[in-house]
Amino acid sequence: MAERTAAKRTGDQAIRVADALREKIISGELKPGEPLRQERLAVLFETSRMPVRDALRLLEAEGLVQMPQNRGAIVAPLDPEEFREVYEMRAALETLALRLAIPELTNSQIDRAVAIQDKAEASDLEHFGALNKAFHFALYEPCARPRLLAQIAALNETGDRYLRLAAAQLDYTRRSHQEHRDLLEACRRRDGAEACEILRCHIEAAGEALVDRLTVRLPGS
């Protein structure tokens, strides 16, 4: 444990650790309920326990980690009820973002969303998650609401954990793609009400489908 070869230099170790941990949690490399020992993580990321603690606090705020008193952090367990909650909140907040964004949407921004969707339809499941997120955010960003967008991003991250579990959703992507196309069409017409309605159905349908699947797969708590 002697040589801290890499970095004692500047800035924010906590962010770096949090990003790496978040990735490991979302990807499922760290399993739900798995304990996160501070010393172990400190060694793994070549730093001390202090930035690790900060990172854990960050992820706790994001809902990816739980930190019971004096009992050590664990990867937040998966719970179909929580997932239902997440997509309900997503439906509410993402329609809000879209409604606010549509009056500001430029044609070139819509074109960029189309390009992302083209790529998504050609890609495999591995990259689908990221492209899907990029597509949605391309449409939301013009709303210029940083706090709202951050919240949506956090909810998406939590949701992605569940998505990973039920990866055999190939049958769903086709429907998803069609809904994305419909959504773009409504955006081109600047029809906010219609676009929001499509988006709401899009999120809720995906959510319901996944909840069904998860309920079968997961035991209680």
Added chain:
Amino acid sequence: MAERTAAKRTGDQAIRVADALREKIISGELKPGEPLRQERLAVLFETSRMPVRDALRLLEAEGLVQMPQNRGAIVAPLDPEEFREVYEMRAALETLALRLAIPELTNSQIDRAVAIQDKAEASDLEHFGALNKAFHFALYEPCARPRLLAQIAALNETGDRYLRLAAAQLDYTRRSHQEHRDLLEACRRRDGAEACEILRCHIEAAGEALVDRLTVRLPGS
């Protein structure tokens, strides 16, 4: 700086410090932009800098504190645009909570909300904030969505900071009380659509009124 008389004892100092700081920030005792020096706070709360740091991280996640890199924490500045965002999100999330709660609402729960509202109408501005929050949560809680409720609570806390600024809102409380009564009426009829519509207008009206006021009062960023 010698005697740490009070406490080296147990548990989570960070929570205690965070609670105290949050109260000071929301109440306005700590002004927006004011620097939060770690050592100073450590002495004030009779602890070391470490729990203070944890507390600041917590409050940063809640949006009440900003922590620029290596530059020390400050009380998050107030920005009318942020407030607009907060009440837009509140409108979206609280109508969701209410819609989900209404089918579960019992008569006794409604009665309890009425009792809270009675008290609110009789109280002074000092307690209005807390009672107002209690009223809303009495109606939302039956939705049984912990994450959603936590998010709403956080948004309310942020919003309360702005409310404090424009306290001369006596003229608004009368309208607010009437809207609360209308809302209760719709809940009694279990008319979810109507109740949500009233709630949406209630939050948006209060928000718009306050944004106007704040825009006059506050300079740009």
Added chain:
DNA sequence: AATATAAAAATTGGATACAAAAATGGGTAA
């Protein structure tokens, strides 16, 4: 006199050290 620059002070981010709490395991008694 104003501005740029460099030294000094203050303050944060990170590492190590220490104490309290929880988990573990072994032994003993029923």
Added chain:
DNA sequence: TTACCCATTTTTGTATCCAATTTTTATATT
């Protein structure tokens, strides 16, 4: 054999210490 209790070990929470960065202050130069 099983249940319970106490000692040991692990792990967290808190305090102190050190290095690096930012801010302030003083000085010199134009």
